[in-house]
Amino acid sequence: MAPAPTLTLTRTLVELIRRQITEGAYAPGSRLPSIRALADQHGCAKNTIVNVFEELTAQGVVEPRRGSGFFVCATPPRPKEEEEGSLSRAMDVVWLMREQLKHDPGHLRLGDGFPPVEWLHDVRLDKFHQKVVRTGMGALFGYGSRFGYLPLRQHLVQKLAQHGIEAATSQIVLTHGANQALDIVIRNFIRPGDRVLVDEPGYYMLYGKLKLSGARIIGIPRHADGPDLEVLERELKRPGKAPLFFTQSLAHNPTASDTAPHKAHQILQLADRYDALIVENDAFADFKPATAPRIATLDQLRRTLYIGSFSKSVSAALRVGFIACHRDLASDLADIKMLVHMSSSEYCERTLDVILSDGHFSRHTARLRDRLQQATDAACRQLQQLGAELFCAPQQSMYLWARFPGFADAKPLAQALLAHHVVLAPGSIFHVEPEQAVPWSRFNVGLLSDPRFAAAMAGLLDRQA
Structure with a gap:
């Protein structure tokens, strides 16, 4: 070999x-x-x-x-050994962020976090502008409510009800996407030195934000049916302040796993027993059936902060997300949002409200789920034909988590594929300590059908044989 x-x-x-x-x-x-x-x-x-x-x-x-x-540059960056402070500790996520913000058609970005653009073409933002203006031109010159645009929050009450989550408009705070929602939660709860529990592997942007806050990040291993409950309980029962647990129940990023219903119940039992809070990030809600089991559905926002977003299903440029939680906590989070960001974008919120008011949106999300199911099935078959091992084989997921034989660390694989203009997301990026060797990589199912990937992998595997 x-x-x-x-x-x-x-x-x-x-x-x-x-x-x-x-x-x-x-x-x-x-x-x-x-x-x-x-x-x-x-x-x-x-x-x-x-x-x-x-x-x-x-x-x-x-x-x-x-x-x-x-x-x-007049002041070049300092060598790595001279870097210090919280910003340098967060820099391990910046590479993937830069890669996702590039627009280079010459590279196939298999590690990309968004659906293919053509999947979203039928939600043309330009056709909604005149309707947005008719909702009240004068209000578009102000900051708006600290909670966000009320009619959109009313729409979200209905959307949450479809998930079996009962909430009032006073329990919903609109944000600039899920990432601002995470920022606000972290600002409210986390102080330097606090222990915070996260899925591992997990959302790399969350890790970066927590490192900036000075938190002590504790990874809870992720299995194909959800978090490792034994490790979770061990960490929750440690003396001191009860930590937050950040998790993704459905369409987990990056493993594509869903938390099994029995595990969701047990997570809530542990949260009750140890007085912990759960932050549930459901950024891919529109890609999953509305009735899919969520922790917030079982909990009804007692101990759960539920975060949603429309960046994946409508447009990343629109930047609209939300936090749903207990009423008193929602008011506190709205105050933090006002202090740090003044407000979210009412124009974006009005645009999304118009989109949700259009019956076309429900048809659009139904098509998204169908396309995703087909793409997921095809991607699973393709990776397995190339000899990859799948972490799990979901019915619908934007990502697959897979590893190839002969690569104990996915970073050399990613480096080799770069020579073929294929950009991979190696698994170490999704771990709390990114220096460790991780054989897994994240693959975007909407892009795996590009023949450049199969050709590049076939060449690499032939040379290994």
């Missing part, structure tokens, strides 16, 4: 030039050699050097100047 692939040429050149800058070969503010000169020097294609400069620019090492080339 051949050894696992090492660094790609692009990554090698990135590290070489960065080291030269750190060691003073190129002074701060100086101009770097041209793309052509570096390509000739290293015997590679100019596109490789372009990719090198793009990565160095993203790292804050160099900066492009129109018509003049690339220059060393």
Whole structure:
């Protein structure tokens, strides 16, 4: 068996030039050699050097100047060994964030967190603008309510009722997507040094936010049927302040697992026994049946803070999410939102309210669920045909969590696929301590049908045989 692939040429050149800058070969503010000169020097294609400069620019090492080339930043980033403070502890999630914000059609981004754009084309935001204006032009020049646009909260009361969750409008706080909702919850509950429980593997953005807050993050292992209850109870019963437990019951990111109903009941029993709170993130609610079991349905928002979002099912650009919780807590969270962000976007909230008022939206989400089920089934078959092991095989999930034989760590696999312009999300990113070797990777089921992935994997596996 051949050894696992090492660094790609692009990554090698990135590290070489960065080291030269750190060691003073190129002074701060100086101009770097041209793309052509570096390509000739290293015997590679100019596109490789372009990719090198793009990565160095993203790292804050160099900066492009129109018509003049690339220059060393006046204050280059400090070497890793000099980094300190909470921001550096959160930087392990930034790579994947940068990758998801790139718009490069030349790369297949299998680690992307969003559905394919064509799945959302029938929700054309432009056609709703005139209806939004007719809802009250004068109000669009103000900050709006600290809780958010009331008619949309009324719609969300109905939507939660479909999940079996009873809530009043005073229990719902609108936010700039699920991520702002997480920010607000963390600001309210978490102080530096506090213990916080999370799914592991889990949502990398949550880990970054908790590291910024100075929290002590405790991973609760995720199984195919939900969290490890034995570990969860052991951590909940430790002396001191009862921790929050952040979890995704359905369409778990990244493992695609759903928490089994019996486990959901036991999680609530543990929360009652140890006076803990559960933060349930249901960002993919529109991709699952409305009646799928949720912890908040069993709990009715006593000990559960339920977070929802429309970034996946409507548009990431719209940025509308919400928190549903106990009435008194909702008022406190709305105050924090007002202090930190003044308000959420009433224009976005009015736009979403118009979309939800249109009968087209229910048909749109039904189509999304059908497309996702077909894509999930096809993706499971494709990965298994390539020899991958699946963590679980869900009926509907935007992601699959899989590993390939011969790769005890998914990072070399990700590096090898980059040479074929395929961007993977290696499993270490989704762990509390990202330095560890993790064989699993996250795959977007809507993108796996692209033939570039199968061709690249076939070549890698042939070389290993």
